Amino acid sequence: MYYISHILTILGFIFCIRVDSQLLHNTRVVGGAPTTIDKYPILAQLLLDTWGNQTYEQHCAGVILTSRHVISTAHCFQNNEQSSKDYTQPRYWKIRVGSTYRSRGGIIHSIKTIIPHHAFDKYFYTNDIAVLVVSKSFVFGSNIRQGTVIRHGVEVKPNSICTLLGWGSKQVDGPRLEQLQHASLYVIDQKVCASRYGTIKAVIADTMMCAGELNVAGVDACFGDSGGPLIYKGLVVGLVSFGYSCGHHYYPGVYTKISRYTDWIVRTVSNNK
Template sequence: MVFNMSLLPLVVLLFAGCALASSNRIFGGEETTIEKYPYIVQVEMYHSGTWNQGCGANIILRDWVLSAAHCFEGRYYRPEFNRIRAGTTYRHQGGFIHYVDFERNHPEYGVLATYDADISVVKLTTPLVWSPTIQKGTIVPQGYVLPDNTPVVHAGWGYTASWRPSTVLQHVEIYKINNSLCTERYKELLGPSVSPNMICAGLLDIGGRDACQRDSGGPLYAGNVIVGIVSWGYECADARYPGISTKVSSYTNWIIQNAR
């Protein structure tokens, strides 16, 4: 696992499907390639006789990926019904399949707030093989504070403005939004609350860009460093209520201790 202490200050460069639901999304983005983001993988889930991409994840070691806890829990969740597809630009096509051995969801998931600590390290049954399209990602150091208004990027195969998953990897640039402002806005909805362990990002009072359905567990990048994990939010690309990602820097030490 690689950490970059110099990180994001030099960079001035999604989340739930229905209102206030955990996300499984790229809205307002454009097509890109896996060569630009070789650290991202698809999470596919088996249901009713077929495999379907439902979340994203991030490579942190040859046999470990980082994702959202809500992608690896629930009444019907079984590790053997989950796998990842690595090294391909295209949803459900190409690349390499690796099955899930087990997951470690953060023990405080949902304790402080409904989606607080929405983060999981996931062990694969077989190791990834490094290549130009499969690479280990860099995660942010413990305690790092991402400045407000920093440009950040989502990537994934989630819903686009057509309200269907994208067949091609998408990316979109947005901005980190002040946590206190984000918290106050979400209080208006009387639903899940925003905690200090979350990052809000979007185009405030403009909207139109975001992660969306099926982007959950995927990355929020700042300078190609993974600073967030797509978690939840209100609608997709809403102007008033930004998308919310788990703040990786709150859990970096936990990730290092548990992804082994």
């Protein structure tokens, strides 16, 4: 998953959001263990050319939907003040599929189109989802496969055990690791999550879901994980969106709730070949 070290002032409070920016520290899922892409072949890496010099590095993650489409989070694709680059433009991105490792292997594809949700809010991270269209079709095999998203309107119950995937940091400003990580965590009750984030004036909308382990510091997504999947019983139910720090005991990770966007995903894929 992917988080950025981006500090936003929200209603007078300082809220540390894990989203994608350009100067990020990418390592692994907090509390995770090494795994391999053949176990999770639906996963894609989003590689960013931060400075426009054709040097692409893993920055976000995503899920393969069809032979031409990937879903990720909209916050990955923003204008960036530090680099003065517009990361909404496909030329700054490539997609690597079929590799266990952050910086080698697999097959790299160019991106044709980036379609963020039209109602994405960069301050509160509502509607944090995007569809990407690749220039050349993926060739499916043991390490590259289509993911299956949860049906529209279906809710995953609190305390359900999900799997988190990514190449993100083990801790804030932690060392970089190469291998894909996975970890198990619990779905957190929506009202409990909203109440906790309400203490820092952050919004937990109905289109979001939370996962982690309350009152225990540990398993979470971190820098480099944004856009990656939260999986329940083989279905993609969430995408890494934001959170307070990484592995915080009080604030669980926040994910885009896929079941609220299934219809939007289908329409967007159908209209963007």
